[in-house]
Amino acid sequence: MSLRYLLAFALLSIAVPARAELRVGAKVVDVSPPQFPVLVNGGMLNKTAGQINTPVSARAIVVDDGQQRLAIVVVDSCMMPRPLLDDAKRLAAKRTDIQPDHMLISATHTHTAPSCMGALGTDADPAYVSYLREKLAEAIAAAEAELQPARVGFATGDAAPYTALRRWVRRSDRVADDPFGNPTVRANMHSANNWDDVTGPSGPEDPELSLIAFQSPDGQPIAMLANFSMHYFGDRPISADYFGLFANRVQDRLAAEANDKTLQPVAIMSHGCSGDIWRRDYALRPEDRPDFTIDGFTDDLVEIALEAYEDVEYQTDATIAMAEQRLPMKYRVPDKQLLQWAQKIIEPLGDNPPTNTTEVYAREQVRLHQLQATEVVVQALRIGDIGIATTPTETYALTGLKLKLQSPLKHTMVIELANGGDGYIPPPEQHVLGGYNTWAARSAGLEVTAEPKITAAGLALLEQVSGQPRHVPAWPQTSEAKTIASLGPLAHYRMNEFEGPRAIDAGAQHRDGIYESGVVFFLEGAPVQGRETKNVRELNRAAHFAGGRLRTRFEDLGDSYSVAMWFWNGMPNEARETTGWLFSRDHEHTVSPQGDHLGIGGTATKPGCLVYQHGGDSEAVQVGSTPLERWSWNRVLFVRDGQTVRVYLNDNAKPEITAELDPQTASPPAPIFFGGRSDNQSNFEGRIDEVAVFGEALEATSFAE
Incomplete structure (x- = not known):
C-alpha cells in the first residue's frame, strides 16, 4: 500500500471516532450506622436514634462510553458536607478509573438519617462520618465492577397530587417575627394552615416525576434513576423515608418482570428542587386534602414511574460528558450588634447543644462569623440527549424550572443537595419576603445572590457538556x-x-x-x-x-x-x-x-x-x-x-x-x-x-x- 493511501487511512481514522459503546453498572450498598445511639439531623434541635426502622443506602450508577466514565450516587442522608464528599471522591478515585470531578454524590434529604453534617441544633456524628466516607467509595467501586453493555432512555410522569407549595405569602397586616425579634416574616412554610393569614403560594411547583432508565441491549433492566420534587414524607428514625421505599419497590417490580430472574436491577429516587415544596396542598380545603400514609404515597409514585417507564425510547450509542465548577461564595454574616446579641446568648451554653430556636440561631450567627465564606460545587452531565444539572443546596422549584426550561438538551433533570449541603438558596426576590428559608444559618446562610450565580453556572455547564447554546423559552402565542x-x-x-x-x-x-x-x-x-x-x-x-x-x-x-x-x-x-x-x-x-x-x-x-x-x-x-x-x-x-x-x-x-x-x-x-x-x-x-x-x-x- 502506498504512503499516500496509508496517510489517507490514518486521517480518516482520526476524523471518524469509534462508535460509542455505552456500558452501565449499578449497585446498592447499605450505609446504616453500625453503632448506636447515633445523632440524627433534620430537626431544629439535637436528637438521637437507637434503632433502624428502614435501612439507609448509597445507590450508585457508573456510566462509561469507551471514552469517559462517570458515577452518580444517591445517599439516604439529610445533607452531606462538601469536605466529606471530596474525601470520599478522592478515596473512590484510587479504587476506580473515575476522576473525582466525574463523580456526583447527592443526598435524598430524608430527615431520619444519621447525621454526617452539622445543621441547626444538631452536630455531625463523628463516628458515622468516617464510616460513611468509606461506604461511599465502596458503592462507586462496586457499581464500576458491574459494568455491562447498555442502552439509555428518558421519560416523565405527572405526579401533581403528590407535591405542592409549602411556602405561602402572608398578608401585609399579618407579618410575623423572626428568631431575632424583628417583624420580617412576609412568607413562610406552612403559613397557609390558616387561610385568613395568607394571600397565595410564593412560587411555582414542579409536579414532574422524571426518570432515566438503563437496560441491557436485549431489554433487561439494569437501573432506573428517578427524580421528584417533594421535600420528604416523614418517618421514624433511622429511615430512608419514601425515597428508599420507592427504590426498593421499583427494584422488586423490575426484577419480577425481567426475563432473567437472576437480575438485581437498581432503582434510585433522587431529590428534585423542593426547598419550598411539601406533600400537603394548602390550596385545598383541609377536608379535601388527601390523607396519605407513607406506604400509600410511595405506592402511587411507583405506579406513576412504572407507567412512564413503559414509554421510554432508548439510545444504544449514547456518548457521555461531565463538567464541574467550584464557586467561591460568601456567607451572610451578622453585623456587630447581632453578633454581640448572639454571643451573649450562647456563652452560658458552653459545649452543650442549644435547647430552643433562639439559641440555635444565636449559635449559627457565631459560626457564620467564624466561617465568613465557603466554596460550592455545581455540576452538569450528559448521557446521550439527557442532561442532569446539580445544585449543592435546598433549591426552590422555580430554580429547577429555570434550569429545565433553558437547558439546551432535549431532556433534563435537576438533582439538589449534590456534592455538598449548603442550605436554602431562595431567589433574591424571596429574601425580601423573609421566613425560615432565609434566616441566616448554615442551613440558609449563603449570600443573597447565590441562587442566580448557581443557576447561571448550571446553565453554562449544560451548554459545555452539550456543545449547544441554552434554550430561550418562547411562550406560545395564545x-x-x-x-x-x-x-x-x-x-x-x-x-x-x-x-x-x-x-x-x-x-x-x-x-x-x-x-x-x-x-x-x-x-x-x-x-x-x-x-x-x-x-x-x-x-x-x-x-x-x-x-x-x-x-x-x-x-x-x-x-x-x-x-x-x-x-x-x-x-x-x-x-x-x-x-x-x-x-x-x-x-x-x-x-x-x-x-x-x-x-x-x-x-x-x-x-x-x-x-x-x-x-x-x-x-x-x-x-x-x-x-x-x-x-x-x-x-x-x-x-x-x-x-x-x-x-x-x-x-x-x-x-x-x-x-x-x-x-x-x-x-x-x-x-x-x-x-x-x-x-x-x-x-x-x-x-x-x-x-x-x-x-x-x-x-x-x-x-x-
Whole structure:
C-alpha cells in the first residue's frame, strides 16, 4: 500500500471516532450506622436514634462510553458536607478509573438519617462520618465492577397530587417575627394552615416525576434513576423515608418482570428542587386534602414511574460528558450588634447543644462569623440527549424550572443537595419576603445572590457538556395574545418572567416595565384561551404581588386610553378598607386631583367589588356591583374616553362602572403602576397576568370571543 493511501487511512481514522459503546453498572450498598445511639439531623434541635426502622443506602450508577466514565450516587442522608464528599471522591478515585470531578454524590434529604453534617441544633456524628466516607467509595467501586453493555432512555410522569407549595405569602397586616425579634416574616412554610393569614403560594411547583432508565441491549433492566420534587414524607428514625421505599419497590417490580430472574436491577429516587415544596396542598380545603400514609404515597409514585417507564425510547450509542465548577461564595454574616446579641446568648451554653430556636440561631450567627465564606460545587452531565444539572443546596422549584426550561438538551433533570449541603438558596426576590428559608444559618446562610450565580453556572455547564447554546423559552402565542397584538398595544406585559426587575414588553414597541421589590415570579397564570394545559413546561405564568408594584411610563398617553389585565385577588375581601389597588396612573408618592385609580373595594365601600377613584377624593369613589370571589381569575378592561370612564368585567357588554369626569380635568403625564396605587397605599395582594396598555378607547367587545 502506498504512503499516500496509508496517510489517507490514518486521517480518516482520526476524523471518524469509534462508535460509542455505552456500558452501565449499578449497585446498592447499605450505609446504616453500625453503632448506636447515633445523632440524627433534620430537626431544629439535637436528637438521637437507637434503632433502624428502614435501612439507609448509597445507590450508585457508573456510566462509561469507551471514552469517559462517570458515577452518580444517591445517599439516604439529610445533607452531606462538601469536605466529606471530596474525601470520599478522592478515596473512590484510587479504587476506580473515575476522576473525582466525574463523580456526583447527592443526598435524598430524608430527615431520619444519621447525621454526617452539622445543621441547626444538631452536630455531625463523628463516628458515622468516617464510616460513611468509606461506604461511599465502596458503592462507586462496586457499581464500576458491574459494568455491562447498555442502552439509555428518558421519560416523565405527572405526579401533581403528590407535591405542592409549602411556602405561602402572608398578608401585609399579618407579618410575623423572626428568631431575632424583628417583624420580617412576609412568607413562610406552612403559613397557609390558616387561610385568613395568607394571600397565595410564593412560587411555582414542579409536579414532574422524571426518570432515566438503563437496560441491557436485549431489554433487561439494569437501573432506573428517578427524580421528584417533594421535600420528604416523614418517618421514624433511622429511615430512608419514601425515597428508599420507592427504590426498593421499583427494584422488586423490575426484577419480577425481567426475563432473567437472576437480575438485581437498581432503582434510585433522587431529590428534585423542593426547598419550598411539601406533600400537603394548602390550596385545598383541609377536608379535601388527601390523607396519605407513607406506604400509600410511595405506592402511587411507583405506579406513576412504572407507567412512564413503559414509554421510554432508548439510545444504544449514547456518548457521555461531565463538567464541574467550584464557586467561591460568601456567607451572610451578622453585623456587630447581632453578633454581640448572639454571643451573649450562647456563652452560658458552653459545649452543650442549644435547647430552643433562639439559641440555635444565636449559635449559627457565631459560626457564620467564624466561617465568613465557603466554596460550592455545581455540576452538569450528559448521557446521550439527557442532561442532569446539580445544585449543592435546598433549591426552590422555580430554580429547577429555570434550569429545565433553558437547558439546551432535549431532556433534563435537576438533582439538589449534590456534592455538598449548603442550605436554602431562595431567589433574591424571596429574601425580601423573609421566613425560615432565609434566616441566616448554615442551613440558609449563603449570600443573597447565590441562587442566580448557581443557576447561571448550571446553565453554562449544560451548554459545555452539550456543545449547544441554552434554550430561550418562547411562550406560545395564545388567541388572547394574538387579539392584543391585533389591537396595536403601546405595551403588552405577559408576566411570564423567571425573575425581575424587568417586565418584558411583548409588543412591537419594547416598552419594558420595572418590578419593584415585593413581587415573586412564575406562578400559574390566567386560564387564557389557547393555552389550556397542565404541562409544567407550557403553563401560562403570572407574577404574584406582595407589596411591590410594576412601574411603567408612557409620555405619549393622552386622555383616551385603555388598560386590560387579568387579576387573581389573594386578600380576604373584608380585610381592610380597600382590598387592593390594581392599576394607578398618577404622580409617585401622592394622589393628585388628576389621577386614575382602579381597585377592589373593601370595608369602606363594597367588599370584593371593583372601585374607581379619580383624583384624591375618596368619598367620590365609583363602585361596581359584582362581588369577586377570592383566589379566582378575572379580566378587567378599563377604558377612558376623554372625560368618560367605563370599566368592564369578564367581557360583559354592560360596564361594571361608568363615570363622567370634570371637563377641566386632564390625565397627568405620570407613571402607570400595576399592583398598587401611586402613593403605595393598600397595594394589591395577588397575581396579575397579561397586562396591555392601549393609546385609544377600546370597545367593550374588543376581547370577546
